[in-house]
Amino acid sequence: QQQVKQSPQSLIVQKGGISIINCAYENTAFDYFPWYQQFPGKGPALLIAIRPDVSEKKEGRFTISFNKSAKQFSLHIMDSQPGDSATYFCAASTRAGNTGKLIFGQGTTLQVKP
């Protein structure tokens, strides 16, 4: 049972374009939704995160849009750059239980062409 579903699996965008990655979740107890960025040969690193009390969060070129009723959230990368080429993971967790357990989506490999 995949609790967090991510799409697309891969994405090719031209430099300067907008990259959009979507995620959907099932567990309504989730209350923390981070996005992680992973470059080849490296560990994932937190990019941006959102809580369900807001519908959008923006940090530089990266924006999370959150739709609580639809149980969906997405990452938008504006003005995509070749340096953004990486694998992106959405994730979800709940503070209940105090475990910090993250459930990851399947990942999206983004390639930004010069």
Added chain:
Amino acid sequence: DTAVSQTPKYLVTQMGNDKSIKCEQNLGHDTMYWYKQDSKKFLKIMFSYNNKELIINETVPNRFSPKSPDKAHLNLHINSLELGDSAVYFCASSQVISILASNNERQFFGPGTRLTVL
């Protein structure tokens, strides 16, 4: 200074062997994790320790035994290695604070250990 470090970075071994991966964090976090990333890049949590106490065990075969000698270290020992154990293993740490406190659940990941079982 590396926040979360793992050794070794690469591990190639024969089926049936026993091996260990070490992890250390210098962030002062109270919670550490082991994740497995398979060949399709899917990341799945295996274990989590909070202040040396096991709090998550995600139906991992008992050939895998985590050990936390102190809050800053979480090692992973694997017995009787199988071909299917080949993957990249990531250690991570975070400061898991109670629901009433601030919201800093950010997990810091190590560089990974690529395990290849022949």
